[in-house]
Amino acid sequence: MFLDSLAMIALAYIFGFLYYGLYRNISARVHGRFGPSLAQSFFDSIKLFLKENSTNFGWMFYAGPIIMMIGAITTLLFIPYLNGSEHLVGLSQYGNLILVLYLMVLEPLGNAMGIGSNGNPFGVMGITRGLTRLIGLELPFYIAAIGLMIANHSADIGVIMTNQSEGYNAFTHPLLFIGAFISFLGFMGKSPFDVVGAPQEVYSGPATEFSGKFFAIALSQSAIFSFAKLLLMVNLFLGGAQSLVELVAKTFVLFLVAVLVGNVYARFTTAQSVEFLVRVPTGIALVGLLFV
Amino acid sequence: MPENTQEGFIDQQKVLDNEEYSIKNTQSIIQKAVDWFRARSMFVLAYGTGCGAIEMPPIFTSRYDIERLGVVGVATPRQADILIVSGYCSYKTLKRVIRSYEQMNEPKYVIGLGSCTINGGMYWDSYNTIKKLDEYLPVDMYINGCMPRPEALIEGFVKLQDNIRNAKSEAGYIQYRENNAFYRANQEKIFGKNTTPTFEENFAGMNQ
Amino acid sequence: MFNFAMTPLGNLFFGLTLIVFASLLLIKNERRDLPLHILLFASLGVIFYASDLITLFVGWEIMSWSSYFIIAKSARIETLQKYIIFNLAAGFALLGAIVLIVAFAGTTLYGEIDFGKVPEALRVPITLLLFVTIAIKSGIMPFHYWVVDTYEESDHIFSAILSAIISKAGIFLFIVIFSQIIGYRYLHGSLFDILAWLGVITSIVATFKAISQEELKRLLAYSSIAQIGYIVTVLALLEGSGIEAGLYHTIIHTLVKLLLFVNIASIIYITGKTKFSQLGNLLYDYPALFILLLIGIIALAGMPPLGGFNSKFLIxxxxxxxxxxxxxxxxxxSxxxxxxxxxxxxxxxxLGQASGDKEGYRELPMSFYIPQFIAAIILVLLGILPSLGIALFNPILGSLGFEVSSYSSLFELHTAFASFNGGVLMGLFGLVFALILLLVTSMRSKAVKVRDRYDISYCGETPDPQNNLHYGYGMGQELRRISFIRVILENSTATYWEHISKLSGDSSVMVKKLYSLGTQYIGLFILLFFTILLFLGVR
Incomplete structure (x- = not known):
């Protein structure tokens, strides 16, 4: 089980950074540039790990990125990778969808604690924006999750995944999928829901004081965490995957859509994004929920 | 070390390029790998001090696309590796530049963009502009011109990456740490004793 | 006359009361009136162990009055009026319901009451009267008007008792009267649907109100209202599993609010300040208090791996x-x-930067830590052993005649929908934390402590203590830009209650006029009265 979990984390780390590299590349192509190499994000994180020193604001600041990393890793370990496989399941038999939804909030919490303790007002501004956005962001996703849990009469991710052999939830519950997908775009932190770290407005937002190894851990956890989110979407709506190749294909498609949407849209303000999320995707998902 | 007799780009660059000045190439394999990563990924804090600032944005655009080389702009000094001082630097700005530089984490490098950072350029007799940036902050790479074109800036980045990768010259931040009294004295000539922050205090924290 | 019985439900609530009172009475407080506290404690015991309705009512009234006199020591007169009017109304509503039940059932003993004897037409009014009692005591909208001011203005330690225990008396009454005395089969389901929605609307509104508060204790008071909203919602489902979830959340909320109110009381004791805009950056001065509060809010938010998640999961x-x-x-x-x-x-x-200087701060006595430690330890323990709560509730569910839920091990919380293992979760957290910490500390990159608190990246500027960098005051203000939250924040039930109070004032003036007309008119009225009486008697 330990090796299994380690393999999950390592795969998520590699794919997360690879996808982030792809994101930079695709954005570059959209802008008409060549873009950096695929491994550039990986190089960045290694370089940050190798900085001679990192600014520390005290023990809570030190613990903040660690809590973020715990949030990312625990979320990942409670989501099975493959459909019907004995490998790469992590601890998923000990958890369920509700637990995963709550573990997903641990990462913002660690972020908030670490950043709050450094006393930089820009960081806290970013955090408040993030938590305010979370009000709107979680609503459609929760509705979709509730719909799926009621439809399958189980909160077990494995059960929801295997019950899709006749048709993906994305097609049997299309409205739930649309609602959850818009909210997923926000969870990925791309435009138009990227108010949290908007560099033109709040410096670097939450990351303002993170440097060296702390920033490296924050980057690594965000790579792992975004892969976990992709995985969750694939498991809930696209029927999971039988093999790693299928998994990569499905997650990549989701990721590509998120990146392309992010490149096209301008940024919402905090209030706009909450209002949009509470009206449009929530409305769509609620209609979907009534069908369930 | 050769004497720096005249003020001017040629002499200044000669000093930096000199064999005696550069350290001997004694990297261990691990250090080589570390330096390779450092050269491969550079986060830039572009401090738009003077008119040179206008030459920096183009390098991130699709025409020049410096992201190919692993150079990315960041907003906060905490994450930055490279400080670009772009052009003339008034006393008031210098204070902020030094503050930003001292908040950066080591290893850190400074690029002086334009003639003004070398000898004051057209501001050579200005009452409120520094003449030689190197007296206040250790410069790792000068880019000559008034204004240097973005191509020149890119070449500067390439050369700096080469320097870092092969450890061709001692990095500026080590000089700043070791000869801090010199830089500090020069800074105090302008700002007086009550300059904030003081590097010694920052540096003392490292041993904790 | 007074009948008592030891029931598992009473034991649970009395146990919570004991924990709260015992740990809070350890804290030295010159302003505390010990006899009144003991009276309050005894009245709670009477309520929880009563086995007839009259005893329950007597206990209920003593509880209301003894807390009134305790609150009276520090509260403003308006607050006291609000408190006493609402709680008297609750008492009258309870008395009315009891009288109606007893009149038809013919007995006051819990075990012998047969609600089937009460005519159909009276069942809805009785339920509504009981709703009013419960809603007032636990602060369900629109009867929460008295709660916030009372919590804010009572003694800082007594607020903990108010929030942790006294608000739970309403929850206890709900379970006892609806499931034990009346029985779910006689109840009108749609009324309880409305109550469930009231509960959840309460929690949404109170949550947003809490975010916009500037006073520490007002935020906690609104949070209290919100959390009890969940409990009422889940109890109003009229299910055995609902009672289980409600009881679990009751325990968690009692512990969390004990911890949080005592923590806030400690901060107010140390600093003498009560507003977010005056505080900040106490983390490195009081790390133990910080960690205790962190445990409290993790449990309050219902995040794993602490006990708070279990009750949310059950709900x-x-x-x-x-x-x-x-x-x-x-x-x-919500x-x-x-x-x-x-x-x-x-x-x-x-967190953040300090606003104002830290001069004049008092030393905190150790006794302030004890209640917080007890609550924190139980919360962590419940996080590791989530089925411990189920083990506690099974006898209660059994005694109320519900199906008892089974559990294979204490580590695993099992429901029909899903299960999770608290032990594995906590173990994973510990392991990952240790591994990452090892990784971070063994890294080449050295963590350099900043020179001072103001060495932050602030666009190259050097801020000084005169710059107000604390964001505590402004946090939540920008929520007003979101239209549906602005609607919640800008409206309150206060206008509604003020209108009612104005109406009753006007009508009392009219009644007063009747008496000031003169003696001859009073004789006329007496004559009129007897005429009506005669008329009725003839018919």
Missing amino acids: YTTLLEKKKALLLVAVMF SASAFLYCYKLIYGIY
């Missing part, structure tokens, strides 16, 4: 089982918004 799965999807959406929305006030609480006090 969600209960709602899922009953297929109350919209209700569940509303509960989840609890997702709650993160913001949880963060405001911890950030405003402990």
Whole structure:
């Protein structure tokens, strides 16, 4: 089980950074540039790990990125990778969808604690924006999750995944999928829901004081965490995957859509994004929920 | 070390390029790998001090696309590796530049963009502009011109990456740490004793 | 005359009362009136162990009055009026319901009451009277008007008792009277649907109100209202699993509010300040208090791996089982918004930059830590052993005649929908934390402590203590830009209650006029009265 979990984390780390590299590349192509190499994000994180020193604001600041990393890793370990496989399941038999939804909030919490303790007002501004956005962001996703849990009469991710052999939830519950997908775009932190770290407005937002190894851990956890989110979407709506190749294909498609949407849209303000999320995707998902 | 007799780009660059000045190439394999990563990924804090600032944005655009080389702009000094001082630097700005530089984490490098950072350029007799940036902050790479074109800036980045990768010259931040009294004295000539922050205090924290 | 019985339910609530009172009475407080506290404690015991309705009512009234006199020591007169009017109304409503039940059932003993004897037409009014009692005591909208001011203005330690225990008396009454005395089969389901929605609307509104508060204790008071909203919602499902979830949340909320109110009391004791805008950056001065508050808000937000998650999990799965999807959406929305006030609480006090100087701060006595430690330890323990709560509730469910839920091990919390293992979760957290910490500390990169608190990246500028860098005051203000939250924040039930109070004032003036007309008219009235009486008697 330990090796299994380690393999999950390592795969998520590699794919997360690879996808982030792809994101930079695709954005570059959209802008008409060549873009950096695929491994550039990986190089960045290694370089940050190798900085001679990192600014520390005290023990809570030190613990903040660690809590973020715990949030990312625990979320990942409670989501099975493959459909019907004995490998790469992590601890998923000990958890369920509700637990995963709550573990997903641990990462913002660690972020908030670490950043709050450094006393930089820009960081806290970013955090408040993030938590305010979370009000709107979680609503459609929760509705979709509730719909799926009621439809399958189980909160077990494995059960929801295997019950899709006749048709993906994305097609049997299309409205739930649309609602959850818009909210997923926000969870990925791309435009138009990227108010949290908007560099033109709040410096670097939450990351303002993170440097060296702390920033490296924050980057690594965000790579792992975004892969976990992709995985969750694939498991809930696209029927999971039988093999790693299928998994990569499905997650990549989701990721590509998120990146392309992010490149096209301008940024919402905090209030706009909450209002949009509470009206449009929530409305769509609620209609979907009534069908369930 | 050769004497720096005249003020001017040629002499200044000669000093930096000199064999005696550069350290001997004694990297261990691990250090080589570390330096390779450092050269491969550079986060830039572009401090738009003077008119040179206008030459920096183009390098991130699709025409020049410096992201190919692993150079990315960041907003906060905490994450930055490279400080670009772009052009003339008034006393008031210098204070902020030094503050930003001292908040950066080591290893850190400074690029002086334009003639003004070398000898004051057209501001050579200005009452409120520094003449030689190197007296206040250790410069790792000068880019000559008034204004240097973005191509020149890119070449500067390439050369700096080469320097870092092969450890061709001692990095500026080590000089700043070791000869801090010199830089500090020069800074105090302008700002007086009550300059904030003081590097010694920052540096003392490292041993904790 | 007075009948008592030891029931498992009474034992649970009395146990919680004992924990709260015992740990709080250890704290030295010159302003505390010990006899009144003992009276309050005894009255709670009477309520929880009563086995007839009259005893219950007597206990209820003593509880209301003894807390009134305790609050009277520090509260303003308006607050006291609010408190006593609402609680008298609650008492009258309870008395009315009891009288109606006893009149038809013919007995006051819990075990012998047969609600079937009460005529159909009176069942709805009795239920409504009981709703009013419960809603007032636990602060369900629109009867929460008295709660916030009372919590804010009572003694800082007594607020903990108010929130942790006295608000739970309403919950206890709900369970006892509806499931034990009346029985769910006689109840009108649609009325309870309305109550469930009232509960969840209460929690949503109170959550947003909490975010926008500037006073520490007002934030906690609104949070209290919100949390009890969940309990009422889940109890109003009229299910055995609902009672289980409600009781679990009762325990968690009692512990969390004990911890948080004592923590806030400690901060107010140390600093003498009560507003977010005056505090900040106490983290490194009082690390133990900070960690205790962190445990408290993690449990309050219902995040794993602490006990708070278990009760949230049970609430969600209960709602899922009953297929109350919209209700569940509303509960989840409210609890997702709650993160913001949880963060405001911890950030405003402990994190960020200090606002103002720290002179004149008092030393904190150790006794302030004891209640917090007890609560924190139980919360962590419940996180590791989530089925410990189920083991506690099984006898209660059995005695109330519900199906007892089974559990294979204490580590695993099992429901029809899903299960999770608290031990594995906590173990994973510990392991990952240790591994990452090892990784971070062994890294080449050295962590360099900053020179001072103001060495932050601030666009190259050097801020000084005169710059106000604390964000605690402004946090939550920008929520007003979001239209539906602005509607919540700008409206309150206060206008409604003020209107009612004005109406009653006017009508009392009219009554007063009758008496000031003169003696001859009074004789006329007496004549009129006897005529009507005669007329009625003839018919």
